[in-house]
Amino acid sequence: MAAVRFTILSLVLFVTYVGIGALAHDTHFSLAWAILATLLVWAGPAQIILISTLSSGASIVQAAIAVTVSAVRLFPMVVAVLPMMRTPQTRQRQLALVAHFTAVTLWVECYRFLPHVPRDRRMAFVQGLGSGLALIGLVATAIGYELAANLTQTFASAILLLTPLSFLFSTARNSRGLADVLALGLGLAFYPLASLLNSGIDILISGVAAGTIAFGVHKWRERS
Numbered sequence: 001m002a003a004v005r006f007t008i009l010s011l012v013l014f015v016t017y018v019g020i021g022a023l024a025h026d027t028h029f030s031l032a033w034a035i036l037a038t039l040l041v042w043a044g045p046a047q048i049i050l051i052s053t054l055s056s057g058a059s060i061v062q063a064a065i066a067v068t069v070s071a072v073r074l075f076p077m078v079v080a081v082l083p084m085m086r087t088p089q090t091r092q093r094q095l096a097l098v099a100h101f102t103a104v105t106l107w108v109e110c111y112r113f114l115p116h117v118p119r120d121r122r123m124a125f126v127q128g129l130g131s132g133l134a135l136i137g138l139v140a141t142a143i144g145y146e147l148a149a150n151l152t153q154t155f156a157s158a159i160l161l162l163t164p165l166s167f168l169f170s171t172a173r174n175s176r177g178l179a180d181v182l183a184l185g186l187g188l189a190f191y192p193l194a195s196l197l198n199s200g201i202d203i204l205i206s207g208v209a210a211g212t213i214a215f216g217v218h219k220w221r222e223r224s
Contacts, residue, residue, distance in 0.1 A: 009105055013133060014140045016044050021144025023048065027055035031145050038141045042134060043103050046070040077107040084114050085122035094123060101130025179218035186210035 017038060024034035029051065041047045046067045053063040078099050085098070102110075110126060117125050172184060190206035199205065 009109070010133070010136055013105055014136050017137045017140035018144035018147070020044060020047055020051075021141040021146075022148040023051055023144075024141070025145045025148030027051055029055075031142065034141050034145055035138055038137050039134065041067065042100060042137070043071060043074060074103060077104075078102045081107055081110050081126075084110060085119065085126055087119055087123075090123065098123065098126050098130065101126070101134065105133055106130055177218075178221070179214045182217055183211050183214035186213055 020038070021034055024031075024037070029037075037047055037050060041050060049066050049070050050063055053066050054060070058066075081102050082095055082098065086095070106126070106129060109129065113125070113129075114122055187207050187210035190209050191202060194202040194206040194209075197205065
């Protein structure tokens with residue numbers, strides 16, 4: 001079952017980067033640029049922001065700021081994953097590659113796999129897992145770029161939705177405690193209400209509100 005699930009996540013990652021490669025082609029970036037962006041950015045939404053902002057005429061500084069703001073959402077994932085593999089002998093530079101690889105797919109799989117891996121082998125395990133996922137993304141970017149002429153814009157946009165859907169289902173699958181389930185459920189319930197504000201940060205508002213309530217319930221249950 002674990003192998004099947006990991007294969008599905010890899011397939012979702014592959015199809016997502018096929019769409020990103022097609023998007024890079026349609027916005028007239030070179031194949032080398034698209035592959036390098038996949039390797040250096042390594043986050044589908046951030047890469048879409050990078051391509052769309054640069055293709056719309058924004059400066060490199062403006063695009064960098066937009067990508068950085070988008071990447072802030074990954075910071076809690078990095079903070080959560082790194083302590084799971086650190087040992088007293090771990091050096092800071094050893095964590096750099098793992099931090100770079102930490103995106104949605106790796107974060108989800110670390111929580112599922114690492115408890116079953118000896119701590120002294122977790123660093124090598126995650127580096128290997130991250131390298132494998134990155135290789136899938138690079139190959140898919142190249143394939144999507146070359147196939148762009150045969151993909152309709154609607155289809156290319158639709159397959160990019162697989163990443164957030166995969167993240168949602170994987171998060172639901174890994175939600176075991178009441179606080180996890182409550183945070184996810186309230187987040188989904190609050191989002192339509194937050195979108196009525198037209199603030200541009202609807203997901204952030206609904207996520208912070210849901211997470212705060214879930215944390216409060218968790219603390220209340222601990223004290224009672």
